[in-house]
Amino acid sequence: MTDISPHDTGSLPSPNGDGGSGATGEFVQQWRNAAYNCFSSGHKFCREVCPVMQVTRNESWTPTAFHANVVAMEQGELQLTDIADDYVNCTGCGACELRCPNTLFTGDFYRFRTRTVDLVKAMRALAVDQGIHQPGWQRWNLLTDERSHEPVLGEVPVSQDHVRDWSQGLDIPVGGESILFVDCEAAFYRTSVPRAVAQILRRAGYEFGLMNEQWCCGGPAAEMGYLEQSQRFARHNLDDWRAGGVKRVLVLDPHDYITFTEDYPKYFGEEYDIEIVLVVELFAEMIADGRLAPSVPIERTITYHDPCRLNKRKGIWQAPRQILSAIPGLTFHDVDRVTQWSYCSGGGGGLPIEKPELTARISESRVDKAAQLGVDTLVSACPWSERPLSEAGDAKAIDVVDIHELLAESLGIEVGGRRGQ
Structure with a gap:
């Protein structure tokens, strides 16, 4: 597994950090420049498009505050325990990044984009590394680790034995160069979605199979700060793909798409050469060419x-x-x-x-x-x-x-x- 460079200002802190002020100090150094860029700007663009801010009007839960906290930590005005709970209040949507003046005014020329989503993920990972847990997230990830799939809110049974139940009667093979990855919510709870996808692929004559042993993609664990668990699940899935001769993975869920195209490349570097295909884009192409x-x-x-x-x-x-x-x-x-x-x-x-x-x-x-x-x-x-x-x-x-x-x-x-x- 490829290590994430600590010199990358947007990289997540290592789950094996040295703890205490050392890990926190390293985190602050990684993010201080980005934090000062946001703090000194002070525009309201990002705040007004933030979905959390729109319904709560809580200034402590804004992209500006998320960056200002790093400045305050550097100055010794705040500790991680003072602010960790604030970082729950982010959906990771990225609206703030698009509306940030640093993105709007320099992005086209410098290919720059403010990385608030990465900062939030990094702060959550630092909190977990320091033993600061949100009770719901901690329980969710413990259950995910136990079942190898997200527990899915509700009473739906979740286990490896049931991960392919959605495909009952469709006779989809296991393995092949192209496989369909079905996220936990769709596989266990909203099974009409993967059934639709599978049958449309069949209608178009597209050959595909399923994984031998699919685990959760690991993306939600990373978003909640459980980076080691995310990497472990990613390792399992990549090994499963390799063992089955998989060359491309079809995904129907945007969260999986983000995980496979952003997190996995960070984890595995050049080892990761799997083609990721978003089903929505594939279907649009199939309509355009008459399939x-x-x-x-x-x-x-x-x-x-x-x-x-x-x-x-x-x-x-x-x-x-x-x-x-x-x-x-x-x-x-x-x-x-x-x-x-x-x-x-x-x-x-x-x-x-x-x-x-x-x-x-x-x-x-x-x-x-x-x-x-x-x-x-x-x-x-x-x-x-x-x-x-x-x-x-x-x-x-x-x-x-x-x-x-x-x-x-x-x-x-x-x-x-x-x-x-």
Whole structure:
């Protein structure tokens, strides 16, 4: 496993740090320049697009505060124990990074982007390294370690024995050059989504299999600060891919996509040569070249919810709209300023686990914005966003539908499985 360089100003602190002031001092040195850049700027751009700030108005939970704390730690005004709890209040959406003046005014020329999401992850990892735990996150990761999958909120049984239950009756082989990785939320709770994806791939003649022993991707553990666990799970999955001759991994969940394209390369360096394919982009290509031809009209008035990890973090916003434009019968009302003000569901960054009430408020705000467009359906491409959005949508009589399921319906495919409601 490749070590993450301590000289990288955005790198996460080692889980084997020397503890006490030494580890904290090293952390401050890694992040001080970024912190001063933010602290000295003082703009409100980042605060006003932060989904947590929008519903709480708590200045201690803003991107500016997250950076200012590093300055205060360097000056000896704050200790890690004073501020660790504040860093729970971030969904990892990345809106602040896009709206930061340092990104807006220098990014195009210098290819620079403020890295608040990485700072939050690093601070959480430092806290765990120093024995400071959030109770919900600690329990979640202990259960994930025990079951090799995230426990998934609710009463759904989660274990290695059930990870492929969603594929019952589909006769999907194990192994092959291309495999479909199904995130824990979809594999155990929202099984209609992977069933839709698998059957659409079959319709297009795309050959794929499943992992021999799929574990959680490890991304949520890293987001909550449990870096050693994340790396251990990543090692297992990469070894499983290698043993099965896998060359490419198809992913339907944006959180997995971020983990496989950002975290795994940091962990493994040149050893990591797996191609990662986002299913939404693949389906858009298949529609464009005629391998998929949606023909069943779907009479709905919709808007699209951009998953933060696709739009804000990866700049992927066109492919899902290409899919929706190809489905007959839809009346599509898009949100304003798609590439700048993409909204958040509150379903990321471990927030639903530690503060479900805050996630609910953010989802309610998102559904309110959809209701203002006069739609009856909110379409998403992220299983983790669909649970809180569905709960908020019930109060507004707005149905929340996954884009893969919608495409399958227009292709005349009977999906089956659980929609998680």
